[in-house]
Amino acid sequence: MATANPRKPLEQRGRKLSIHVVTWNVASAAPPLDLNDLLHLDDQDLNLDMYVIGLQEKNCGIISLLNDTAFEDTWSSVFMDVLSPLGFIKGNKGGVNICLKLYGYYISIINCHLPPHMTNNDQRLEHFDRILEMQNFQGLDIPNILDHDLILWFGDMNFRIEDFGLHFVREAIKNQCYSDLWEKDQLSIAKKCDPLLREFQEGPLLFPPTYKFDKNSNNYDTSEKKRKPAWTDRILWRLRRKPQDDPHIPRLLAPYFSLSQRSYVSHMMYNISDHKPVTGTFDLELKPLVSVPLITLMPEGLWTLENDMLISYTLTSDFLSSPWDWIGLYKVGLRDINDYVSYIWVGDNQVFCSDRLNQVYINISDILETEEQFLLCYYSNNLRSVVGISKPFKIQPCAFMGADPPKDDQPQN
Incomplete structure (x- = not known):
């Protein structure tokens, strides 16, 4: 689900946009009452232009589907109760991929939920490649997704922490020694050798692993399975390779399209799920290719x-x-x-x-x-x-x- 803020005129926001991305595996739970921390509504200086909100494991039972057909689903309703008074309008697309054309640039937004469990890492990587291969918009004048100027990819990717035992991982988290765990993070390892995944960027993991928690608490899994904590919930991005990346072509004086991450955090106050939500706030700077609305x-x-x-x-x-x-x-x-x-x-x-x-x-x-x-x-x-x-x-x-x-x-x- 994507929401855009139409309040600012084109000439004021044509060169810089602020985007807030939310990913959360809600484990079929009902929405919380307070969304201020999740949406950074208490930060009056953010001045956001767009919210990109992706949920996983939203209740999709038959009764829920019938209700969603007749009425707005509860998660969408709660988010829009907060955002519509601020001038935001909900996007009308469904599925896992939203394609936008923004001032002449193509942007893809992908929300995913990859296979779980420690031993299914190869399957996760296979699904990652397959999702990219399948995102071709047949019959429309839209380039292949890999030719889009920006891909925002987020979700419950389910990558785990290899080798280290449960006690070591929990002690590292307790002492906030996250760097000790990065080298065994499956996604970080895959990025070093997978040629396609290597093109995606991610901010530093300076927050605690977001899975798996006992529901309604901040305690990591105390069930019989005692699952090892992991950074399963991630936000990645990829900028299209530009002509000026070729060493034989003179570099432009300034980038015409760039993305910088302002924050990448988890929100530990939310306890309705066994996952904690993760958000990333970005500044997108661009030189408009079009300046007149269609x-x-x-x-x-x-x-x-x-x-x-x-x-x-x-x-x-x-x-x-x-x-x-x-x-x-x-x-x-x-x-x-x-x-x-x-x-x-x-x-x-x-x-x-x-x-x-x-x-x-x-x-x-x-x-x-x-x-x-x-x-x-x-x-x-x-x-x-x-x-x-x-x-x-x-x-x-x-x-x-x-x-x-x-x-x-x-x-x-």
């Missing part, structure tokens, strides 16, 4: 509840429209793309069309009078995404259309 939406004239509302929108020359595209009218503070108060199919309701400028009417007769602000979103059926958002505006209440009330000195019939 769609620019403009409400025309004074919008009132008395009439259908006229919408003008322009398209860039490379945008491929579809008769199944639609424009939704939303209240500011929407949680999801399905939270529209009204919508219109652009193919059925055009009143004017030129090479670039189009106009449609949208019916607002069912909207109640309110002081709230609204905005318009254009949804592309081909891209399965919102490709244009208007500036906020107000809809004026109906004017009084009856005759003036009679005055006391006028004759009555």
Whole structure:
């Protein structure tokens, strides 16, 4: 699940974006009441642009699936209760891979849950390669995932700590001697020899192993199995190899696309699962390859509840429209793309069309009078995404259309 903050205009955030990534194996538990620490909401200086939230082992029983079909699932609901008042909107993609095109750059976001147990390390590495091989978007003008400018890969990767015994590992954790354990971490070992995995970067593991805990405690596994602690929950990233990496090509004066990690931490206060959540906060700096949105939406004239509302929108020359595209009218503070108060199919309701400028009417007769602000979103059926958002505006209440009330000195019939 990905959420983006539309509050900042393009010109203010076109060169630097802050992204907060969350990975958590929630072990079928219900959401906690307090998300402030997990989402860094207490840090007023973060000024985040995007939250990327990946969960594993979210309850997917038949009753849960039926509830999720009819209603929003509880985890999404709790996260959006906190984030929607801050201006964030939930992404509409499902599955393990989300592909974004951001200012002309391709970004892939992968949430995974690899095979467990100490002895299945080869299987984990095989799954890692297989996931990359399978992520080809057939029939769409999207390059192979390895040609994307950025891959953010996170999840319960289940890599364990080899050789060292349980007592040694627990003593190293107790004394915060994490560096003693790094050399036996299976993921760190694999990165040295696996040519594909070697291209992924990871911040230093300066937090305690995040698995396995007794639920509702900060105690590592005290069951009969007494599983050895491990850093199973990880956040990796990979930047595409750029032409300037070739020694025979002169290096550019400044990088056009770079990612730096600001923090990489676990959150020990959360006890609902046998895993602790892990978050990474990143600064993405880029030189935009495109500066104009695919769609620019403009409400025309004074919008009132008395009439259908006229919408003008322009398209860039490379945008491929579809008769199944639609424009939704939303209240500011929407949680999801399905939270529209009204919508219109652009193919059925055009009143004017030129090479670039189009106009449609949208019916607002069912909207109640309110002081709230609204905005318009254009949804592309081909891209399965919102490709244009208007500036906020107000809809004026109906004017009084009856005759003036009679005055006391006028004759009555």
